[in-house]
Amino acid sequence: MRVLATCSNVSKSIDERLVIDSVSFEIPEGSTFALLGPNGAGKTTTIRLLTGLLTPDEGEISLFDSKINSENASTLRSNIGVQNDGNLYEELTIEENLSIWGKLYGLEGSVIGKRIGELLNLFDLEDRKKSKVSQLSKGMRQKVMVARAIIHHPRLLILDEPTTGLDPQSSETLMNYLKVLTEEEKMTVLFSTHILEGLETLASHIGILNKGKMLATGEIPDLLKQRWPDDQYSISSNNEQRVYEICSQYGVCEYDTIHNDTRVVVKAETMDMPDLINVLVKEGIEIDAAEKVQRTIKDYYFDTLVGKSDEH
Numbered sequence: 001m002r003v004l005a006t007c008s009n010v011s012k013s014i015d016e017r018l019v020i021d022s023v024s025f026e027i028p029e030g031s032t033f034a035l036l037g038p039n040g041a042g043k044t045t046t047i048r049l050l051t052g053l054l055t056p057d058e059g060e061i062s063l064f065d066s067k068i069n070s071e072n073a074s075t076l077r078s079n080i081g082v083q084n085d086g087n088l089y090e091e092l093t094i095e096e097n098l099s100i101w102g103k104l105y106g107l108e109g110s111v112i113g114k115r116i117g118e119l120l121n122l123f124d125l126e127d128r129k130k131s132k133v134s135q136l137s138k139g140m141r142q143k144v145m146v147a148r149a150i151i152h153h154p155r156l157l158i159l160d161e162p163t164t165g166l167d168p169q170s171s172e173t174l175m176n177y178l179k180v181l182t183e184e185e186k187m188t189v190l191f192s193t194h195i196l197e198g199l200e201t202l203a204s205h206i207g208i209l210n211k212g213k214m215l216a217t218g219e220i221p222d223l224l225k226q227r228w229p230d231d232q233y234s235i236s237s238n239n240e241q242r243v244y245e246i247c248s249q250y251g252v253c254e255y256d257t258i259h260n261d262t263r264v265v266v267k268a269e270t271m272d273m274p275d276l277i278n279v280l281v282k283e284g285i286e287i288d289a290a291e292k293v294q295r296t297i298k299d300y301y302f303d304t305l306v307g308k309s310d311e312h
């Protein structure tokens, strides 16, 4: 797959503090890339570096196969859409704001009208299109900022915590729309977020930043498979302690510190699940359920950050 953006060993200090520390990652074309990490991890700074608003102290950033430099930055930026791209015009209406940006991006009048209609509909802002931005709520402004970044259907859309301030329904609508943009419009999307629940249905790739370092990056199914190569089952029974003891004898049991329960890691070479269930039943244990554990990005995220909070 073609790579649309690359960060290679990028470092950046702000006020003599190293806030981005030799970060490398790739954004493949057509991907939906979620940038994750605790507060202050460096997500916004990475986004500002990618969009050319900040210059790396070390390392290289390439967009669309070209290394960003002071000469080509503005041309490259015309192919990206950025949510926090300057302020909105407070004394103009939503419609006027979007129209100005459509013109700036060189769209034809008829296309601008059509796109504005779609975006107002998407964000449930049709009845407010004649309202001045200064009269909008925080969440509504956020919607207009995101709409502005999308209006020209950029090749690469970059959104910094796009759902912050949005109500649950609007968040869901926006995230589903981003999926449509990647699938139908072949757009590539990078977004930062703190929302981990259900992320695997929205994102194809992730990068986890912590204290300026990229701890893990790649395609979600690959990362999950690398971290948990063996099938795991969660067994609920009338005697958890005994299950743990018996499974431990066979070397297939571990205590899951994230979920606080007993999980059986079934390694193909040791024992398969039906055999193990038989052993447990023969021992007089009543098994209520033995469910295969579906690992998620939330599990992966916390597993990656375990023990990292004190490092720097």
Ligand SMILES: Nc1ncnc2c1ncn2[C@@H]1O[C@H](COP(=O)(O)OP(=O)(O)OP(=O)(O)O)[C@@H](O)[C@H]1O
Pocket: 014, 015, 019, 037, 038, 039, 040, 041, 042, 043, 044, 045, 046
């Ligand atoms: N303009 C600035 N001046 C000084 N320090 C800054 C500036 N911008 C960012 N930093 C520092 O860089 C580090 C990374 O900040 P950044 O905003 O990139 O984190 P983030 O991952 O986006 O955090 P959050 O999830 O809280 O938005 C922080 O320690 C922050 O204090």
